[in-house]
Amino acid sequence: MSTTAPATPVRDLADPGTPFAVVDVHRARRNIARLAQRADRLGVTLRPHVKTAKSLDVAALLHDGTPCPVTVSTLAEAEAFADAGYTDITYAVGIDPHKLPRVIALLRRGVTLRVLLDSTEQATSVADAAREAGIAVPAQIEIDCDGHRGGLRPDAPGLVGIGRILHEAGCLDGVLTHAGESYFAHTAEEQRLAAKNERDAAVAAADTLRAAGLPVHIVSVGSTPTAHAADDLTGVTELRAGNYVFFDLVMAGLGVCDLDDLALSVVVTVIGHRPEYGWIITDGGWMAMSRDRGTSAQPQDQGYGLVADLTGRLIPGLVMTGASQEHGTLSARDGALLPDLPVGTRLRILPNHACATAAQHHGYHVVDGGRPDGPTPAIQGVWNRVSGW
Amino acid sequence: MSTTAPATPVRDLADPGTPFAVVDVHRARRNIARLAQRADRLGVTLRPHVKTAKSLDVAALLHDGTPCPVTVSTLAEAEAFADAGYTDITYAVGIDPHKLPRVIALLRRGVTLRVLLDSTEQATSVADAAREAGIAVPAQIEIDCDGHRGGLRPDAPGLVGIGRILHEAGCLDGVLTHAGESYFAHTAEEQRLAAKNERDAAVAAADTLRAAGLPVHIVSVGSTPTAHAADDLTGVTELRAGNYVFFDLVMAGLGVCDLDDLALSVVVTVIGHRPEYGWIITDGGWMAMSRDRGTSAQPQDQGYGLVADLTGRLIPGLVMTGASQEHGTLSARDGALLPDLPVGTRLRILPNHACATAAQHHGYHVVDGGRPDGPTPAIQGVWNRVSGW
Numbered sequence: 001m002s003t004t005a006p007a008t009p010v011r012d013l014a015d016p017g018t019p020f021a022v023v024d025v026h027r028a029r030r031n032i033a034r035l036a037q038r039a040d041r042l043g044v045t046l047r048p049h050v051k052t053a054k055s056l057d058v059a060a061l062l063h064d065g066t067p068c069p070v071t072v073s074t075l076a077e078a079e080a081f082a083d084a085g086y087t088d089i090t091y092a093v094g095i096d097p098h099k100l101p102r103v104i105a106l107l108r109r110g111v112t113l114r115v116l117l118d119s120t121e122q123a124t125s126v127a128d129a130a131r132e133a134g135i136a137v138p139a140q141i142e143i144d145c146d147g148h149r150g151g152l153r154p155d156a157p158g159l160v161g162i163g164r165i166l167h168e169a170g171c172l173d174g175v176l177t178h179a180g181e182s183y184f185a186h187t188a189e190e191q192r193l194a195a196k197n198e199r200d201a202a203v204a205a206a207d208t209l210r211a212a213g214l215p216v217h218i219v220s221v222g223s224t225p226t227a228h229a230a231d232d233l234t235g236v237t238e239l240r241a242g243n244y245v246f247f248d249l250v251m252a253g254l255g256v257c258d259l260d261d262l263a264l265s266v267v268v269t270v271i272g273h274r275p276e277y278g279w280i281i282t283d284g285g286w287m288a289m290s291r292d293r294g295t296s297a298q299p300q301d302q303g304y305g306l307v308a309d310l311t312g313r314l315i316p317g318l319v320m321t322g323a324s325q326e327h328g329t330l331s332a333r334d335g336a337l338l339p340d341l342p343v344g345t346r347l348r349i350l351p352n353h354a355c356a357t358a359a360q361h362h363g364y365h366v367v368d369g370g371r372p373d374g375p376t377p378a379i380q381g382v383w384n385r386v387s388g389w
Numbered sequence: 390m391s392t393t394a395p396a397t398p399v400r401d402l403a404d405p406g407t408p409f410a411v412v413d414v415h416r417a418r419r420n421i422a423r424l425a426q427r428a429d430r431l432g433v434t435l436r437p438h439v440k441t442a443k444s445l446d447v448a449a450l451l452h453d454g455t456p457c458p459v460t461v462s463t464l465a466e467a468e469a470f471a472d473a474g475y476t477d478i479t480y481a482v483g484i485d486p487h488k489l490p491r492v493i494a495l496l497r498r499g500v501t502l503r504v505l506l507d508s509t510e511q512a513t514s515v516a517d518a519a520r521e522a523g524i525a526v527p528a529q530i531e532i533d534c535d536g537h538r539g540g541l542r543p544d545a546p547g548l549v550g551i552g553r554i555l556h557e558a559g560c561l562d563g564v565l566t567h568a569g570e571s572y573f574a575h576t577a578e579e580q581r582l583a584a585k586n587e588r589d590a591a592v593a594a595a596d597t598l599r600a601a602g603l604p605v606h607i608v609s610v611g612s613t614p615t616a617h618a619a620d621d622l623t624g625v626t627e628l629r630a631g632n633y634v635f636f637d638l639v640m641a642g643l644g645v646c647d648l649d650d651l652a653l654s655v656v657v658t659v660i661g662h663r664p665e666y667g668w669i670i671t672d673g674g675w676m677a678m679s680r681d682r683g684t685s686a687q688p689q690d691q692g693y694g695l696v697a698d699l700t701g702r703l704i705p706g707l708v709m710t711g712a713s714q715e716h717g718t719l720s721a722r723d724g725a726l727l728p729d730l731p732v733g734t735r736l737r738i739l740p741n742h743a744c745a746t747a748a749q750h751h752g753y754h755v756v757d758g759g760r761p762d763g764p765t766p767a768i769q770g771v772w773n774r775v776s777g778w
Contacts, residue, residue, distance in 0.1 A: 327483075
């Protein structure tokens, strides 16, 4: 779980062994600035989810190199970020009580690590563990705003009881919800309504707890689509989003970003041609891209990804239509001609789902792609990822 | 890219932080013995593909701990296996000429590393590189037997010309084909025919080359379904297969194995319940299972996986039906009742596609599950994977 950049010589994108992941730091910075400005305007704290990049180097872009509030998806991320000086961390997956010793170890180091839960049995485990350890374990109650996965509905009868168990052990910290269904909201208006629904659910749950005399410090909402669509977050204290740093074809398909906002791509090499099938074969299969086919549920299915040249310019009509473990298949669509790309040609594939594609790689080769018609950008460094659980 | 087992204390399956991958070494050994006996009976060399497990420890099961012929999908695998004393390696992905320096470095170490190609431009690159380096680069010509991805049809006009370019540089080693379509052959008879077609294509290509006066040493065929279905491999010299060591739900759906042959599973923990939706929520999402949904194309869609208890006994009717990054959703089907599995319960999920699920993990916790109604098996060790390219 190395988290510092190794001393790799600066090389050209055409040099290293393909496939490998590339981050365009210019685009990432622009995406980060866009949401930071929105959060400021909405009057809420931004708590980026670091599960997409899982990289201390990418996280350093979030707040000018200094630790900021973050959300994590694993305790491995929490521990890596704590080691790097982050002290305000929310672990946004329902807590398995077996994991509480690792949580308490981080709390004892002075890290404010919040856990998430939605049941009496979890609340009791957290309260018992806190009493036994003699330390408050800040816990947020997960609220289900749209039937996506875990959480209590804001009007669930058990909500106040769970709040009371936590409060009596000094552990009640707030409520948290995630508009999972917003990834299927295909218009700006649907996304705005998903954001309103997400806010309303979290605020309603907080109001119910407060009406019962329980303190609610944090009212947390967020998903990349709703974070970009919310127009009123009254009653909300913080906004979470993760994918937005890289964006991807699913987000572009939803209209949350443009194709030229996508900051993550995978460099592959042409290794063959099957003109009789209209195929170009590359050395980037699902091991490099993941099996994620998020755009298959969208009006425009983008296969395993769109194809760009090494400078980042999209090749019109060329799509990665097939993948085996270490083979990618590119095909032309919409009447486009299959371009002449000899064996050895390097290409960049834009992924469906940045979180899943990034997870197939140990780290990122970093370029500054600020000049769209310039030369192939130089690799400025290599950034590592945190992995495992 | 560590490839030796770290000194991890032996622990119970219920102990480590979930999710994590488990290999049942009893089942793996049985699967290995089954195909080894078939290859013996068919009179061919078995050259296992190590791309599924990517583990020197798993590979040590193949031939009583001594190096045997292997197939690899990346040069990272080739280098790791060469470091461990394997000297007979086929790299079964079409060669990118940029990668030839790494190939030649292995050849210079005394490793017989074969490359694969299907074009004049690749053959010329290989021949030129061999002459320049003063070393033969053994190359196999990829034959397409079923329109799956790369390769030349056995009757392709360019076949002999490519063979000649290689032969003149001392590099022609043989032909290789892979029945990719056999993963969609849903009856034993279709699989037998796919195996016959695979053999016939490879042998026809070899005959064409020999008729032109070119030497063909190796005639290589294989896929897990055809390796288990072939009844006559006359003219073939070697058989390749990889998935068979672990097997998975796709292979079980094809009837190539039984469910109790599956050697790879992922241990997850219950973290919540949504009785109103009929859901049990776990901490194993697509990060632990991969996004592979291979059984979605089969008559029985197995979701993201079937669910067993920690001893490996399947829980009837329980299926992993949904996945987000770190959340799994389990549901009952076929009228089964949702079992009572409290928060904290550990389960084992059997994957769609072992190659893809294994790739989500750094290594394997090893158990010997030889006693189906015995206690939860002890973890006997941790085996690492090779990763990257």
